[in-house]
Amino acid sequence: MIIGSTLVMAVREVRRNTMRSILTGLGIVIGVAAVILMVTIGDSASRKVTIDIGKLGSNLLIVMPGSERRGPIAATAPPLTSADAAAIAAAASAVGQVAPAASKSVLAVVGNHNHNTLATGSTNAYFGVRSYAIARGRAFTDAELQAGALACVIGETVRRELFRNQDPLGATLRVDRLSCTVVGVLVSKGSATLGGDQDDLIVMPLLAVQRRLTGSTDLGAVFVSAIDERSTTRAKTQIEQLLRQRRRIQPGQADDFMVQDMKEITKTLGTVTGILTALLAAIAAVSLLVGGIGIMNIMLVSVTERTREIGIRLSIGALGREVLFQFLVEAVVLSTLGGLIGLVAGLVGSALLCSALGLPFAIVPWVVVLAVAFSVAVGVGFGYFPARRAAALDPIEALRHE
Amino acid sequence: MTTLLELIDVTRRYGKGDAEVFALAGATLDIAQGEFVAVMGPSGSGKSTCLNVLGGLDRPTTGSYFFRGVDVGALDRDQLARFRRHYLGFVFQGYNLLARTSALENVELPLVYRGIGRRERRRRALGALAEVGLADRAGHTPAELSGGQQQRVAIARAIVTDPALLLADEPTGNLDTVRKDEIMQLLVGLNRDRGITIVMVTHEPEMAAYTTRAIHFRDGVVERDLRRAA
Numbered sequence: 155m156i157i158g159s160t161l162v163m164a165v166r167e168v169r170r171n172t173m174r175s176i177l178t179g180l181g182i183v184i185g186v187a188a189v190i191l192m193v194t195i196g197d198s199a200s201r202k203v204t205i206d207i208g209k210l211g212s213n214l215l216i217v218m219p220g221s222e223r224r225g226p227i228a229a230t231a232p233p234l235t236s237a238d239a240a241a242i243a244a245a246a247s248a249v250g251q252v253a254p255a256a257s258k259s260v261l262a263v264v265g266n267h268n269h270n271t272l273a274t275g276s277t278n279a280y281f282g283v284r285s286y287a288i289a290r291g292r293a294f295t296d297a298e299l300q301a302g303a304l305a306c307v308i309g310e311t312v313r314r315e316l317f318r319n320q321d322p323l324g325a326t327l328r329v330d331r332l333s334c335t336v337v338g339v340l341v342s343k344g345s346a347t348l349g350g351d352q353d354d355l356i357v358m359p360l361l362a363v364q365r366r367l368t369g370s371t372d373l374g375a376v377f378v379s380a381i382d383e384r385s386t387t388r389a390k391t392q393i394e395q396l397l398r399q400r401r402r403i404q405p406g407q408a409d410d411f412m413v414q415d416m417k418e419i420t421k422t423l424g425t426v427t428g429i430l431t432a433l434l435a436a437i438a439a440v441s442l443l444v445g446g447i448g449i450m451n452i453m454l455v456s457v458t459e460r461t462r463e464i465g466i467r468l469s470i471g472a473l474g475r476e477v478l479f480q481f482l483v484e485a486v487v488l489s490t491l492g493g494l495i496g497l498v499a500g501l502v503g504s505a506l507l508c509s510a511l512g513l514p515f516a517i518v519p520w521v522v523v524l525a526v527a528f529s530v531a532v533g534v535g536f537g538y539f540p541a542r543r544a545a546a547l548d549p550i551e552a553l554r555h556e
Numbered sequence: 557m558t559t560l561l562e563l564i565d566v567t568r569r570y571g572k573g574d575a576e577v578f579a580l581a582g583a584t585l586d587i588a589q590g591e592f593v594a595v596m597g598p599s600g601s602g603k604s605t606c607l608n609v610l611g612g613l614d615r616p617t618t619g620s621y622f623f624r625g626v627d628v629g630a631l632d633r634d635q636l637a638r639f640r641r642h643y644l645g646f647v648f649q650g651y652n653l654l655a656r657t658s659a660l661e662n663v664e665l666p667l668v669y670r671g672i673g674r675r676e677r678r679r680r681a682l683g684a685l686a687e688v689g690l691a692d693r694a695g696h697t698p699a700e701l702s703g704g705q706q707q708r709v710a711i712a713r714a715i716v717t718d719p720a721l722l723l724a725d726e727p728t729g730n731l732d733t734v735r736k737d738e739i740m741q742l743l744v745g746l747n748r749d750r751g752i753t754i755v756m757v758t759h760e761p762e763m764a765a766y767t768t769r770a771i772h773f774r775d776g777v778v779e780r781d782l783r784r785a786a
Contacts, residue, residue, distance in 0.1 A: 159668050170656065466652050469613060470666045470713070471641025473634050549613045553652065 164484040167456075168491065178452045179492030181445025182532060185438050186493045186525045190500025191507070192434035193521040196427055198504075198513040203423055205514070207416045213250070213383045214283060215390055216414045217242070217376040217397070231410040233372035236360070238400060242378060245396050248389035253280035253377040254360060258367045262356060263328040264316040271312055273329055273356045275363025276377075281307075281340075283377045286357075291323045291338030294359055298337075302361025306334040310342035310353035329356060332366055386415050442528060445492065446536035453485050453540035464544050465552025478545035485537020486530055493529025497522060560721065560753050561610065562586035566619035566629075567776075568605050579605035581776030582619070587755065589720075592747040594764035595757045597773035603757050604725065606773065610755060611644055611723045612636040624720075641669055645714030645752075649726035651706040653698040659685060659709045660694040666717045684712040688742060704735035711742060715752065722746070724756040728763055740766045 168175045217238075219231045239254035255276040262269050274280070278293045288307065298305045306327060313322050322336045334356075343352040364371055380389035390413045397411055457464070464477055501517060508515035568580040580602045587593055597603045608614035609621060612628055615636075621628045623643065631639060640646075645666075653662045663681040672680070685691050688708040698706050707727060714722055724743065728736040744766050746752050756767065764770045772780040 159674075462652065463654055466654065467665070467669075468637065469611070469640065469646050469652075471637050471644075471669050473637045473669075475634075476669065550608055553648070 160480050160483050161487070163480060164487045167484055168487050174452065175488055175491070178448050179445075179488055179495065181441060181448045182489050182492030182529050183445075183496040183499060185442035185445050186496025186529055187500035187503060188434065188441060189438040189525050189528070190497060190521060191504050192431060192438065193518055194500070194504035194515070195507060195511075195513070196431050196434075197518050198508050198515060200424070200427055201516065202513050203420065207420060212416055213380040213386050214285075214416055215378040215380060215386060215393065217378060217393060217411060218374070218414070219411050232401065233370075234376055234411070235371060235373060238397065239373065239376045241400060242376065242393055242396060246389060246392035248380055248385040248392055250379040250381045251279040251282050252379075253277055253283045254373045255280060255375050255377055256360060256363050256368050256372065257374045258363065260330045260356070260367065262312060262316060264325070267316045267318070269312060269315040271309075271354050271356055273306075273358055273363060273367060275358050275360040275367070277360060280357060280377060283379045286343070287341040288338045289341040291336070293338060299359045299361070302359050302365055304332055304334045304362055304366075305337045305359065307338040307340060307357045308336055309340050309355040311351055312354060312356055313339050327356075329358070330367065332362075334358065334362075386417065390415055442532055446489070446532040449485055449488055449533065450536040450540060452488070453481060453537055454543070456484070457481065457540050457544040460544075461547065461552050461555035464547050465549050465555065468547065468549035469553060474545040477547075478541045481541035481544045482534060482537045485541065486533035489529045489533030489537075490526070493526055493532075496529070497525055500525070557588035557590060559586050560589045560591075561621070561623045563606075563609070563616075564620045564622070566606075566609060566616040566621060568602075568609060568614065569617040578776050580609070580616070583773070583776065583778055585771060585778055585781065587753065589753055590747070590751050591769055592744065592754045592767045593756065594767040594770045595755060595773065596759060596761075596764055596770055597779070598759070601773040602776040603773045605776075607723055607725055607755065607757050610721070611646060612639045641666070642717075643720045645717065645719035645722045647707070647710050647714050647722065647724040647727045649729040651698070651703075651710045651730075653706055653709055653713075655699065656697055658695050658697055659690060659701065659712075662698070662709055663713045663716050666713060670717065680716055681712070684716040685709070687715070687746075688712045702735075703731055704738055707731065707735075707739055708742065711739070711746075715746060715750070718750075720753065722752050722754045724754060726758055727756060728758070728760070736763065 217234065219233050234254075236254050239252050242249060243252040253276045255274050257272050257274045260271060260273045262271055262273075277299060280286070281288065281293060289310075291307070293307065294303075294305060297303070306329065308322065308327070316322075316327065317325065322339060325336050327334050327336055340353065340357075378389065378393065380386040393413050394409065398409065401410060403409065467477060468474075505515050563583050563585050566580050566583045567578060570577045570579060583602065583606060595603045595606060605614060609616055612631070613636075616629045619629070623639070628636070628639060653659075654665070660678070660681050663684050664677045667677040667680060682691065682694060685694055688711050690705060690708055690712065693701060693705060693709075698709070701709065711727075722743075727743070728739050731739065740763060743754055743756070747754050754767075756763070758764060767784075769781070769783045771778055772782075
């Protein structure tokens with residue numbers, strides 16, 4: 155039999171019972187919409203994280219004292235110093251820029267506005283390593299860095315909180331008890347999914363922070379950029395070997411420092427997203443199963459209702475497999491219709507949810523294909539049993555059926 | 557006249573053991589091309605079973621059914637379906653049209669299973685409807701047609717494939733006298749003008765009067781076989 159006329163018949167049959175068809179397809183609609191929603195949102199979230207990590211600097215490595223196993227900073231771990239930073243810059247070939255950093259929480263004041271923020275002392279390498287760009291003004295001069303001058307470059311949040319509509323360049327900013335001159339303003343990076351507001355910071359020459367704020371030559375961390383993204387692992391290994399040597403750690407002994415790389419953070423996030431996705435996939439699978447059973451149920455009802463029609467078709471010469479095919483196509487039309495409605499509902503839903511959560515929305519092509527394929531498969535899978543029952547009817551019995 | 561079909565000592569048994577019933581108990585008959593045969597008999601005489609066997613809807617338990625020399629009793633389910641598709645047309649007492657489907661589409665249905673294209677289907681179905689005098693009712697559904705009209709649509713559906721054999725099971729059973737006469741005139745015309753062989757089951761002698769031959773069944777065997785000059 156011609157496939158086209160079977161399809162026409164099937165569509166007509168589905169339209170004939172519009173309400174019943176819609177209710178039958180609802181299970182598939184919900185299942186497919188759930189799949190689309192979860193994958194699209196999951197994809198958008200991880201895209202956002204990737205973008206954020208890119209903003210942090212995807213080839214960024216952070217070297218900190220203390221071991222991972224005993225908590226962030228072990229009391230016994232010796233601090234990192236500027237000499238360590240210089241050694242890393244000199245010896246590790248996979249390393250690009252190195253920015254030693256010391257930070258302190260401070261209260262910044264301008265006139266009668268004040269704002270709690272973090273003051274970080276570093277070099278001009280800091281901007282490059284952390285992917286900050288100067289919007290207005292300038293970075294530090296060599297003279298300022300060598301002298302530990304009271305100059306500062308401020309983030310967008312600090313500028314907005316303290317200066318409002320005033321021009322910050324050249325203005326004086328009080329950091330705790332120090333009076334600093336603002337020499338530059340950073341380009342806004344926006345908020346990150348990890349680490350909060352990236353524009354809430356004040357950068358000063360390292361020596362200024364060490365001498366006047368923390369009162370020690372210790373570094374809180376050394377920010378390092380690998381020469382490119384592919385070299386982060388190599389850079390990490392080089393730094394670890396170098397520091398073990400410098401800190402005289404015996405083979406077999408654990409590190410008393412750690413080198414964090416952004417990949418690890420991404421991996422952790424990936425695991426969390428993975429668990430969430432698996433959970434939602436299970437829910438979607440259950441609702442597709444329930445939807446499939448609904449279709450099987452309605453198709454069985456339909457076969458019973460149309461027993462006489464099947465008898466007529468068989469008597470005028472329809473083959474068993476042609477009757478089977480007809481009912482199978484009907485089941486597939488039902489489930490595919492549900493799948494397409496679910497697809498649209500899922501995409502609209504995720505677009506709305508993405509914009510509400512401030513995530514970038516993008517259609518994931520493979521999930522669209524998968525969702526449609528799944529709904530077709532559900533129709534074939536759950537439509538087969540009722541269709542086979544229709545095909546196996548005895549024509550004489552079927553014609554007698556009231 | 558050439559022989560179209562023959563039944564040789566055909567039995568059809570239902571049930572097993574004590575519940576065993578012979579609907580046909582050794583029926584032998586042959587029908588020539590171009591005959592218009594009435595199959596008669598009281599209920600339970602085996603006339604409907606005989607029609608089902610002739611139509612390839614039922615298979616003989618023993619005995620042979622040859623149609624144009626082919627042993628139909630030996631065909632499998634799919635082969636029987638193809639046999640019905642290519643050689644037979646059915647008309648039933650209860651019309652058996654597809655509900656909520658137009659007369660035209662009902663008539664087209666056998667052509668769909670023959671894989672004939674849309675345009676050709678339409679042309680032939682309209683032709684068959686015109687032949688039964690319902691060209692102006694093509695778009696009507698069965699619910700919008702009278703009993704006599706529905707039966708004529710069913711006849712159009714049966715003849716649209718130019719069958720070698722038309723099988724009719726009490727085709728006038730549900731109709732009043734005037735409509736009965738219309739339907740019988742139509743069948744007589746098809747038999748005479750198009751040479752379609754017709755086998756019609758009926759229990760009404762008035763209907764048998766239109767035919768050229770009457771075969772009487774009793775207890776599953778042929779009791780009488782009367783030929784009349786047309």
